Amino acid sequence: MAALQEDFTLSNGLQMPKIGFGTWQITDALEAYGATSAALAHGYRQIDTARVYGNEDSVGRALRDSGLPRSEVFVTSKLPAEIKDPDEALASFETTMAAIGLDYLDCYLIHAPWPWHDIGRDCSAGNKAVWEVLETIYRSGRAKSIGVSNFNAADLRVIIDGCSTRPMVNQIRYFIGHTQEDVVQFCRREGIQVTAYSPLATGKILRHPDLRAVAERYGKSVAQLCIRYVLQKDVGPLPKSTHEQRIRENADVDFEITSADMALLDGLSDTDKVR
């Protein structure tokens, strides 16, 4: 599956596999270990976790047990969204590293610009302060790249103005019908790679009748269509599944959506509202 072997080059020159495996809501340790192991066995070379997912230990163990060289797998984790204090941020990174049991992360992200219980709160000062901690971690080599998640253009501007190391990645909610063009365009101008969380709208998009009709034209599933669409937008999809067959299917996306169909898909909205 060629798509699994394609990389983005981040602004610091680091190669990041275009497709990553998502692990949100895989809280059971055995399940997280099994799903991550299956993803690695089927050729995924990027794994996305976060301290708040509670599975960093299982992800790290699956990677160590896979027998793959550390250098062949790109591992991302995240600083919890509510942590906006530098000492707490450093302590949280150490907790992540102890749990995951790796010498370094390939990418470390601020999970969100605001706490999840207070979405939209202005945490500019806190974001600047914790970004400086991420810069220190980056300089130490314990994170090969650093970035953010759920940041809009204004949130990013706060970081970019005056920082010594720019964010290399912004991980945002992105799927057919929800493409956040303003954020994506800003990131493109500023050399920040966008990655797509919830590329299947956490499963809500999969019964969409229009998508089913398009997918059938290619002999592919709706999930495969959604993942291929994201790739053709030059964004990195992070599909999650706990089922081996789906984990495999989601990476089997070596086909080309025509420009006419891309335009059709670009025109859809509210795709996650299908009953």
Ligand SMILES: NC(=O)c1ccc[n+]([C@@H]2O[C@H](COP(=O)([O-])OP(=O)(O)OC[C@H]3O[C@@H](n4cnc5c(N)ncnc54)[C@H](OP(=O)(O)O)[C@@H]3O)[C@@H](O)[C@H]2O)c1
């Ligand atoms: N930075 C952030 O704030 C943030 C937020 C959300 C997510 N994320 C990241 O992005 C990843 C993906 O997002 P997500 O977890 O919201 O979900 P998603 O990948 O959009 O969708 C996953 C859902 O679709 C189902 N599914 C997956 N492949 C399928 C297939 N081929 N056929 C039918 N159903 C399929 C899964 O069920 P089964 O598991 O039962 O197969 C699950 O219910 C997360 O795991 C996480 O790593 C980041």
